[in-house]
Amino acid sequence: MKSFQPSGPVALATCAAVVGTEEDDLRVIKALGRRGIEAIHAVWDDPKVDWPSFCLVVIRSTWDYMERRSAFLAWAEKLPKVLNPAPILRWNTDKRYLGDLAKAGLPVISTDFLEPGDAFEPPPTPFVIKPAISCAAKDTARYEPGDMAALDHVQRLQSQNRTVMVQPYLSRIEAAGEVGVIFIGGAYSHSICRGALLKAGANPDQAHSLPLNVQPHEASQQERLLAERVMRHLPVDPGKLLYARVDLVPGPNDEPLILEVELTEPALFLEYNANGVDRLADAIIATLGAVTRG
Numbered sequence: 053m054k055s056f057q058p059s060g061p062v063a064l065a066t067c068a069a070v071v072g073t074e075e076d077d078l079r080v081i082k083a084l085g086r087r088g089i090e091a092i093h094a095v096w097d098d099p100k101v102d103w104p105s106f107c108l109v110v111i112r113s114t115w116d117y118m119e120r121r122s123a124f125l126a127w128a129e130k131l132p133k134v135l136n137p138a139p140i141l142r143w144n145t146d147k148r149y150l151g152d153l154a155k156a157g158l159p160v161i162s163t164d165f166l167e168p169g170d171a172f173e174p175p176p177t178p179f180v181i182k183p184a185i186s187c188a189a190k191d192t193a194r195y196e197p198g199d200m201a202a203l204d205h206v207q208r209l210q211s212q213n214r215t216v217m218v219q220p221y222l223s224r225i226e227a228a229g230e231v232g233v234i235f236i237g238g239a240y241s242h243s244i245c246r247g248a249l250l251k252a253g254a255n256p257d258q259a260h261s262l263p264l265n266v267q268p269h270e271a272s273q274q275e276r277l278l279a280e281r282v283m284r285h286l287p288v289d290p291g292k293l294l295y296a297r298v299d300l301v302p303g304p305n306d307e308p309l310i311l312e313v314e315l316t317e318p319a320l321f322l323e324y325n326a327n328g329v330d331r332l333a334d335a336i337i338a339t340l341g342a343v344t345r346g
Contacts, residue, residue: 083333233279
């Protein structure tokens with residue numbers, strides 16, 4: 053790789069709750085350091101941070117953005133160079149993007165979106181309630197038909213002026229797990245499988261804190277092909293993305309369905325692949341080289 057001198061350090065943007073402790077971020081910072089690139093962990097909403105001094109801001113563990121999405125997007129849109137790009141952050145931080153993918157003919161898990169004031173008709177089979185702007189399963193819960201707590205959950209979210217998502221609970225996930233297919237620099241990197249968070253008895257206050265039971269996973273041909281189809285249907289050239297994670301769940305006939313596409317602050321599970329950290333560090337450096345040549 054041709055040597056170059058960046059115009060400033062790289063920032064890995066995080067949140068106050070995990071600054072200096074998020075292991076994947078720290079591994080990448082060390083890998084960049086071994087390559088002669090200064091990088092630091094910086095809290096995205098810290099007013100003391102001099103953001104223009106960075107040659108690149110990489111959005112990573114900004115896991116509190118959903119509480120202040122407008123402020124988060126305004127901050128990202130002011131940055132001279134940010135990855136993933138600010139327009140894709142705006143698209144991806146509202147899960148109504150699933151509707152765009154479904155309209156493109158991709159197999160997305162069936163989803164009804166309820167705006168504030170919309171009536172809620174409980175499904176006749178087990179289902180999941182979640183807000184359209186959320187992460188880490190916060191305010192997400194599984195319900196059985198006839199459970200009146202679901203109505204309370206929907207009304208609480210709507211009273212906060214939040215869009216509500218209603219999805220079927222696909223029970224095959226309890227045996228097969230949820231697959232995350234991870235791309236770095238627009239190319240396939242690795243995959244993981246993790247257990248279901250929303251088993252019977254889970255509630256909105258505990259689901260986001262349950263253990264993930266993550267394992268390395270060899271993506272099947274069907275999973276890999278679907279994830280690559282998703283990448284081709286994003287509203288951005290995949291080559292302009294530093295990272296992406298396509299989350300898949302097994303449908304009624306075990307066919308993979310798209311649960312989410314994470315382009316903003318996904319856990320990339322770099323420790324579950326021998327080359328994951330180096331691959332992300334090298335992708336960051338390739339971006340820096342392009343910035344320098346530009």
